[in-house]
Amino acid sequence: MNPVLVVGAGPVGLSAALGLRAHGLPVVLLEADPKDRERPGSRALFVHRETLRLLDGMQPGLAEEITAYGRTWHTRRTLYRGREVYSRTYPPPSGIPPFTSLRQVDTERFLRAACERAGVEFVWDARVTDVRGTATGVRITGEDGRVWTGEYAIAADGARSTLRRSLGIAMEGSRGEGFHVVVDVADIPGAELPLERVFHYEHPGVGGRSVMRVPFTGGFQVDLQCRDDDREEEYGTEEAVRRWLPSVVGDGYAERILWVSTYRFLRKVAASFTDPHRRVLLVGEAAHLFPPFGARGMNSGIADAAAAAHAIAAAEGAVAAGTAEAVAEFAAARREAALFNSAAAGEALDHLRPRRRSVRVRQRAAAALSPVLPWCGSWLEHAPYGPRGGAPVAAGGKY
Ligand SMILES: Cc1cc2nc3c(=O)[nH]c(=O)nc-3n(C[C@H](O)[C@H](O)[C@H](O)COP(=O)(O)OP(=O)(O)OC[C@H]3O[C@@H](n4cnc5c(N)ncnc54)[C@H](O)[C@@H]3O)c2cc1C
Known part of the structure; x- marks a missing residue:
């Protein structure tokens, strides 16, 4: 069988490659950067329990490896103009914790090692410039003229996705004020x-x-x-x-x-998560961009990756009851999840950067009332992250 081509070795592409290997499919991962690249900054710190479960399903033991390194705090505090309005300490969890916090570069290090153990074939220094889907497969071209062919491609090449552009798929949404x-x-x-x-x-x-x-x-x-x-x-x-x-x-x-x-705050979702031939699947920031409050970016990207790997396995008959419609179903379900996340991130943003003066007045009133009405402090604590969950979303937890 021809391999599945994954483009982009960010956290989402690495997860997609791992998910495909867990289904027994051959994978070639194409990455523009060199093998010894250094990735900057903490960025997506917060890895949800749902994400840990997905990763553990791809490689048993991976969740424990990540949580043993990450930090889980049990206390959350909110202050308003120097005065505490909310504080809660939770008992330490048993089993997989509700989240773990580590720099994105460290999460990627664990994912990359897991991919290497699982037999993913990496091609570094492979900047992709074009993708073509047909009824029978995909053809990808690199900037140096190399060509790769595969059964399917997963586009995990980030916010400026070349694959998405090459397919002519638009991003729809808005850009917020300020930074x-x-x-x-x-x-x-x-x-x-x-x-x-x-x-x-x-x-x-x-x-x-x-x-x-x-x-x-x-x-x-x-x-x-x-x-x-x-x-x-x-x-x-x-x-x-x-x-x-x-x-x-x-x-x-x-x-x-x-x-x-x-x-700055971009809230954008791709008009489609696949091409007309259902051969290229968009995941992670190639498919959606959210403001970071609520930790929806990487977490929902990893959920996309797991769903894309499952859909390809289903379309290839590698999972029980798989159907040829699996890729279309993936595209519809993950786009719906992205629209939910986009709306949720918008709610969080309206709270954090209110357009209306009345929101700030409510926040001030809630802070004043919090010593006698604890739910006011609780609202101030929770509102910056937007609403929780939403079934297949794998995002929306609280820092
Ligand atoms: C300040 C900040 C805070 C954040 N906090 C959180 C958080 O708390 N929680 C959360 O979930 N998310 C958070 N995010 C978002 C998170 O960082 C992103 O969602 C995540 O990096 C997206 O992963 P990705 O794999 O889709 O894309 P990327 O990480 O951008 O990876 C894309 C990969 O594709 C490669 N590539 C690009 N173009 C090509 C090409 N043409 N050919 C081959 N390879 C290519 C790139 O080199 C890169 O390796 C935050 C982001 C920022 C900026």
């Missing part, structure tokens, strides 16, 4: 901050901007929510971060900054 700054900071050995996720509305130390701190193995990520009229050079450069970071996390961290980045 956030994201900073990775290394722990001070022996003086680690408490293992807790803290969201601080209108932090007085950064001029009333909201800020979140999330731990990961070896350090923590700080996310600063800037105003629409803020300039990136005032908040988003390493020099600027050195100025404001102490008022958020205390002294001693300015020299421990690992990575600084800014991001």
